[in-house]
Amino acid sequence: MAKLQVTLASFILTVFPRLAARLNPITHVFNPDIVLPIQPLPHIYPDLDTPAATSIFSGITTFARLSWVDCLSIANESDSSRHFDIDVGFLGVPFDTGTSYRPGARFGPSAIRAGSRRTALAGGYNVPLSANPFKSGLKIVDCGDVPLSPFDNRLALETIQDAYSILFQKENNPWFISLGGDSTINLPILRSIHKVYSSGVPLVHFGSRLDTWKPSSSREVNHLSSLYRAAREGLIKNGSSIHLAHRTALFSPEDYHQDEQLGFSRIEARDIDKIGVTGIISKIRQTIEGAGPIYLSISIDALDPAHAPATSNPETGGWTLRELRSILKGLDGVPILSASITEVAPAYDTSAEVTGIAAADIIFDILTLMTKTPITTVDSSSD
Numbered sequence: 001m002a003k004l005q006v007t008l009a010s011f012i013l014t015v016f017p018r019l020a021a022r023l024n025p026i027t028h029v030f031n032p033d034i035v036l037p038i039q040p041l042p043h044i045y046p047d048l049d050t051p052a053a054t055s056i057f058s059g060i061t062t063f064a065r066l067s068w069v070d071c072l073s074i075a076n077e078s079d080s081s082r083h084f085d086i087d088v089g090f091l092g093v094p095f096d097t098g099t100s101y102r103p104g105a106r107f108g109p110s111a112i113r114a115g116s117r118r119t120a121l122a123g124g125y126n127v128p129l130s131a132n133p134f135k136s137g138l139k140i141v142d143c144g145d146v147p148l149s150p151f152d153n154r155l156a157l158e159t160i161q162d163a164y165s166i167l168f169q170k171e172n173n174p175w176f177i178s179l180g181g182d183s184t185i186n187l188p189i190l191r192s193i194h195k196v197y198s199s200g201v202p203l204v205h206f207g208s209r210l211d212t213w214k215p216s217s218s219r220e221v222n223h224l225s226s227l228y229r230a231a232r233e234g235l236i237k238n239g240s241s242i243h244l245a246h247r248t249a250l251f252s253p254e255d256y257h258q259d260e261q262l263g264f265s266r267i268e269a270r271d272i273d274k275i276g277v278t279g280i281i282s283k284i285r286q287t288i289e290g291a292g293p294i295y296l297s298i299s300i301d302a303l304d305p306a307h308a309p310a311t312s313n314p315e316t317g318g319w320t321l322r323e324l325r326s327i328l329k330g331l332d333g334v335p336i337l338s339a340s341i342t343e344v345a346p347a348y349d350t351s352a353e354v355t356g357i358a359a360a361d362i363i364f365d366i367l368t369l370m371t372k373t374p375i376t377t378v379d380s381s382s383d
Contacts, residue, residue, distance in 0.1 A: 098184030281330030
């Protein structure tokens, strides 16, 4: 027995040195009355000039290791001494009760944040866009998530709208990048933008579906009809909005006619074989020219499932991540009022987290575009 105690003590001394400190050095009997002072772990959060692997595995997982700020609480704070000095905020919207096929996008915000761990590890310089958004002089933070009910669809959508209405009406005109969530979230976000600026915005929408199908009832709200409602409510500028990368089956050719009546242009996924990336960029710019700051919405299903399998509505024949990022690069100089990335459903991802990483890289490009062409004021007089 004594030999067993000595052997156990030796093991503890080797593997658990702090626990070993509470052993009687003579009898090797554990003494619970010995209380050791707690030594906090060092906070290893190097700045962007001193990358270290420890910085991506420690602490709370925010987007690109940005500071976490409770933006909604601060924006709601009545005490004016707490100035809302945020320029760009990432806001998670864990909503997926509007999906028509595979649920799970409520976990999208956490998957995208996890995919962004190494975004700023090497300094954050975006080579294709020749800029470092983290050194733009703007205050960029992660605002956490909108607190949503998973049981009441309408209540959740109202909560999203209320949250964004509070944030958008701050005097310093902050911009937000939304981490979805299924693409139904675009409707309450566009409603909040319209409420604040009293104007429709040009929409650049990447996704496998049109999302402009007419709802079967006045109470139906889901991602398939979200942009139909947005267009009918005047939230989108007619004639200055465009769909890209869609390729899903339709109910009939009438769907395209209805989409055109709502004010959208279209570039199908297969059109890239005819006009290439350059032609697509040209068509986007022609559509939004002179229309003002855009709302940029990217559903991850714009990508082929080979590049983003973890999505609510996978459709084969999509674009590669390189093609999509090249198109985004072509939007350099276009002012972006707000942006969203939606339909990331990590339960269907590979063990390599390829969809979460792809979404994070797309957002990195969006952030860079926003910081290169900052918006100081929004003209709400024109429609």
